[in-house]
Amino acid sequence: MLRKGCAHCSLQQLCLPAGIGVEGLKQLDSIVRRRRPIARGESLFRMGDPLEAVYVARDGAFKTVSISEDGEERVVGFHLPGELIGLDALGADLHRCDAVALTTANVCEVPFDQLADIASQVPGLQHQLLRVIGRSVGRDQDHLDMLARRQASERIALFLHGLSERFRHIGQSALEFRLPMSREDIARFLGLALETVSRGFTRLQDDGVIAVEGRRVEIRDRAALERLAHHPEPIEPRNRLHG
Amino acid sequence: MLRKGCAHCSLQQLCLPAGIGVEGLKQLDSIVRRRRPIARGESLFRMGDPLEAVYVARDGAFKTVSISEDGEERVVGFHLPGELIGLDALGADLHRCDAVALTTANVCEVPFDQLADIASQVPGLQHQLLRVIGRSVGRDQDHLDMLARRQASERIALFLHGLSERFRHIGQSALEFRLPMSREDIARFLGLALETVSRGFTRLQDDGVIAVEGRRVEIRDRAALERLAHHPEPIEPRNRLHG
DNA sequence: CGTAAATTTGACATCTATCAAGAGCGGTGG
DNA sequence: CCACCGCTCTTGATAGATGTCAAATTTACG
Numbered sequence: 001m002l003r004k005g006c007a008h009c010s011l012q013q014l015c016l017p018a019g020i021g022v023e024g025l026k027q028l029d030s031i032v033r034r035r036r037p038i039a040r041g042e043s044l045f046r047m048g049d050p051l052e053a054v055y056v057a058r059d060g061a062f063k064t065v066s067i068s069e070d071g072e073e074r075v076v077g078f079h080l081p082g083e084l085i086g087l088d089a090l091g092a093d094l095h096r097c098d099a100v101a102l103t104t105a106n107v108c109e110v111p112f113d114q115l116a117d118i119a120s121q122v123p124g125l126q127h128q129l130l131r132v133i134g135r136s137v138g139r140d141q142d143h144l145d146m147l148a149r150r151q152a153s154e155r156i157a158l159f160l161h162g163l164s165e166r167f168r169h170i171g172q173s174a175l176e177f178r179l180p181m182s183r184e185d186i187a188r189f190l191g192l193a194l195e196t197v198s199r200g201f202t203r204l205q206d207d208g209v210i211a212v213e214g215r216r217v218e219i220r221d222r223a224a225l226e227r228l229a230h231h232p233e234p235i236e237p238r239n240r241l242h243g
Numbered sequence: 244m245l246r247k248g249c250a251h252c253s254l255q256q257l258c259l260p261a262g263i264g265v266e267g268l269k270q271l272d273s274i275v276r277r278r279r280p281i282a283r284g285e286s287l288f289r290m291g292d293p294l295e296a297v298y299v300a301r302d303g304a305f306k307t308v309s310i311s312e313d314g315e316e317r318v319v320g321f322h323l324p325g326e327l328i329g330l331d332a333l334g335a336d337l338h339r340c341d342a343v344a345l346t347t348a349n350v351c352e353v354p355f356d357q358l359a360d361i362a363s364q365v366p367g368l369q370h371q372l373l374r375v376i377g378r379s380v381g382r383d384q385d386h387l388d389m390l391a392r393r394q395a396s397e398r399i400a401l402f403l404h405g406l407s408e409r410f411r412h413i414g415q416s417a418l419e420f421r422l423p424m425s426r427e428d429i430a431r432f433l434g435l436a437l438e439t440v441s442r443g444f445t446r447l448q449d450d451g452v453i454a455v456e457g458r459r460v461e462i463r464d465r466a467a468l469e470r471l472a473h474h475p476e477p478i479e480p481r482n483r484l485h486g
Numbered sequence: 487c488g489t490a491a492a493t494t495t496g497a498c499a500t501c502t503a504t505c506a507a508g509a510g511c512g513g514t515g516g
Numbered sequence: 517c518c519a520c521c522g523c524t525c526t527t528g529a530t531a532g533a534t535g536t537c538a539a540a541t542t543t544a545c546g
Contacts, residue, residue: 066388070473074391076384088384090377096384116370120363127359133376134333140383141319141331141339145309147390148317148434150503152534183493191391193535198494214493214543230313393535395502426525436503441526457511457525 005029014082014170015056016110016128024122031114037106044085044099044107051089053109057081060105061180064088065188066097075189077139078102078163078181082170086112087136102180147191155190156200157228160210164219175222179215204228248272257325257413258299259353259371267365274357280349287328287342287350294332296352300324303348304423307331308431309340318432320382321345321406321424325413329355330379345423390434398433399443400471403453407462418465422458447471 006017006029017025033053038044044055047066062079076097079085085107089095119126146158168174179186183201187194204210209225211218219225249260249272260268276296281287287298290309305322319340322328328350332338362369389401411417422429426444430437447453452468454461462468 066384068388068473074388076387087377087380090373091379091381092377096381116373120366120369123363126363126369130333130359134330134335136334137330137380137383138334138339140380140387141309143387144319144383144390145311145317147387148431150434150436150533182491188391191393193393194492195494195536196534199534202494230311393501437524438504438526439502441524442502445526 006032009058010171011056011058011082016115016125016132019128020122020124024118024125027118027122028110028115028125031111031118033109033111035107035109037104038101040101040103042101044101045095046098047095049089049095051086051093051095051112053111054084054086054115055099055107055109056084058106058108060107061102062099062105063102063181063185063189064097064099073188075181075185077143078185078189080166080170083139083166084132084136087133090133102185143189152190152192152196152200153203154229154231155192156197156204157209157225159186159190160204160217160219161222161225161229164222164225174219176216176218179217249275252301253414254299254301254325259358259368259375262371263365263367267361267368270361270365271353271358271368274354274361276352276354278350278352280347281344283344283346285344287344288338289341290338292332292338294329294336294338294355296354297327297329297358298342298350298352299327301349301351303350304345305342305348306345306424306428306432307340307342316431318424318428320386321428321432323409323413323423326382326409327375327379330376333376345428386432395433395435395439395443396446397472397474398435399429399440399447400452400468402429402433403447403460403462404465404468404472407465407468417462419459419461422460 006012006015007025009015009017012018017028020028038060044062045052057079059081061081062085064076064079064085065073066076067073076088079099085099086095088097115129119129142158142162146155146162149155149158163179164174164177167177181189183197184194187197190197192200201210201212204225205212207224209219209221209228211220249255249258250268252258252260255261260271263271281303287305288295300322302324304324305328307319307322307328308316309319310316319331322342328342329338331340358372362372385401385405389398389405392398392401406422407417407420410420424432426440427437430440433440435443444453444455447468448455450467452462452464452471454463
């Protein structure tokens with residue numbers, strides 16, 4: 001039944017509850033619904049749906065995608081456990097994109113109206129809500145930063161680096177992890193062709209920066225990865241098996 | 244002295260005040276500061292500054308830029324009158340970018356702590372604040388949508404189209420306007436080289452979609468602009484002076 | 487174990503960045 | 517009022533990177 005509640009959730013520090021008192025926590029807890037597991041490929045909401053709730057995955061991962069008018073799917077964002085999903089509807093009360101599960105996932109659902117209500121009563125919660133929104137805005141800006149890079153290699157390095165940081169942030173290994181998304185998803189997230197992403201991974205592996213095996217990634221040389229994220233090409237022409 | 248206050252501001256409908264009662268308006272009005280005109284090139288805040296206030300231009304325009312670690316300037320966003328500036332700091336209470344005036348501008352400054360205070364008291368204001376934040380998030384997603392396009396022509400068409408919509412939204416002509424930003428700013432916003440932007444404008448002019456004269460832009464064929472925004476190249480191979 | 491999907495790899499055309507130079511524009515000072 | 521200067525913008529040539537098409541290979545899943 002998963003009736004433990006926010007107070008004992010491993011995501012406590014990342015979620016809305018951070019920094020609010022016991023009273024507030026109880027109130028918040030009372031409106032949070034825990035949904036049955038979402039299967040891979042299922043949607044939490046679709047483009048055009050009215051804003052009813054925001055969601056946080058306790059485990060699993062999601063992508064948010066928008067189908068542009070020319071029928072192309074663009075990946076707007078990836079969402080790891082503890083990262084709020086559904087804020088895209090804040091502007092117009094209508095969702096601008098679909099939220100699709102990349103893996104089987106468990107989510108908490110927080111009805112938005114009730115959240116807003118409580119937020120105006122519980123002193124810390126409003127601030128915390130704004131902060132969580134702000135973190136989400138921050139991730140959007142990181143995304144912008146990636147897409148503004150002209151070199152595919154930079155975008156890819158930045159993507160892996162950012163993902164690594166986020167895994168660390170939720171208490172998983174930052175140096176070895178499994179990508180929840182396909183190469184195609186990554187390509188659509190980075191504004192690149194699928195093949196370019198694949199080649200980018202291969203190149204990083206050849207250069208000894210990472211090890212890839214399908215969706216398993218190991219970061220071998222974090223410093224090099226960061227360098228690549230900020231410079232088009234290897235600073236020092238590293239000797240690649242002499243040719 | 245500009246002592247007219249929010250109640251009479253032409254931006255009323257776009258700003259925080261929309262939809263809050265007379266009482267709330269008075270409270271809000273009491274904390275809004277109107278600053279002396281900002282000169283072109285001046286900054287409202289800099290990267291790393293603590294979040295003190297959010298800003299709305301009453302006239303003029305701003306850009307927000309972030310200097311990435313490799314020293315490149317990236318344009319994160321453009322801000323027309325009525326569009327909130329400063330939300331980038333929500334996540335960490337620290338500004339992530341500089342806000343620079345593109346023209347001489349008059350701005351309203353709203354101390355953030357006081358705004359948050361009042362928002363929790365005035366029923367409509369919290370909702371309105373979230374909505375304004377949401378619109379800002381929406382603009383970020385439009386930006387992402389542009390940058391995810393692989394063809395420069397699509398990004399440029401989308402940029403002009405979006406700008407046109409925003410001018411209309413603030414009551415100015417959507418078909419004829421003056422760009423407040425340089426080609427270089429646009430290039431850094433779109434992740435393109437300056438020359439590519441220039442060439443893109445020229446091409447649109449040659450195709451009869453727009454007329455450009457320096458920073459003056461006239462949209463001649465809105466439908467064509469929208470088509471270009473969603474398709475790499477002219478659907479119907481329009482006859483360009485027969486060859 | 488077999489089939490479909492995902493990923494990698496190769497070849498090639500195209501687009502964009504880059505380097506370079508020139509034109510247009512606005513502002514300044516004589 | 518005109519000439520000059522600097523900055524922005526445009527235009528051209530070229531090299532390099534990425535998208536596209538195609539096919540082989542691996543992986544995942546039933």
